[in-house]
Amino acid sequence: MPAFFRRRPIKPLDKPASNVEPRKYLDLNEYEGGIELGGSGPMVRIGEIYRFEEVKDFSEFVYNGDILILDYTPVAEDELTLRRIISELKNVAKDVDGDVVAIGKNYLFVTPSGIKIDRNKIRVK
Incomplete structure (x- = not known):
């Protein structure tokens, strides 16, 4: 019988490995100013829109690859302005x-390329 077909003896796993270091924890109190992420990818931007002219400023975030969440409560009563903003x-x-x-009656989500929004609600039993 060739050597590579023979079973190897099983080594007991009673002892923990000696080279494993204990888990280190990060103290968040040391980072009062926040942790710099370094522009790792798209960000979620949250804004509130008051008039149609602000759409251009908000759209720049989407053109730069960020996800935009807009609260349109201030213009919800003005149907014409709201239609223009959505268009x-x-x-x-x-x-x-x-x-x-549109999520609910007050929020619009705008996503850049590569991010689609599922219109079906997830129901967990």
Whole structure:
């Protein structure tokens, strides 16, 4: 019988490995100013829109690859302005191959390319 077909004896695992270091914890109190992430990827930007003219400023975040959450409560009563804002944000999402969806009665989510929003609610039993 060749040597590579023979079973190797099983070594007991009674002792923990000596080279394993104990787990170190990060003290968040040392970082009062926050931890610098270094621009690791898209960010979630949250804003509140008061008039149509602000759409251009908010759309820059989407063009730069960030996810935008807009609270449109201040313009919810003005139907014409709200329609114009939503239309313009749809055009921005179309430009970057992103997505736009309204959540609830006060929020719009605008995503850049590569991030789609599922319109189905997840129900957990």
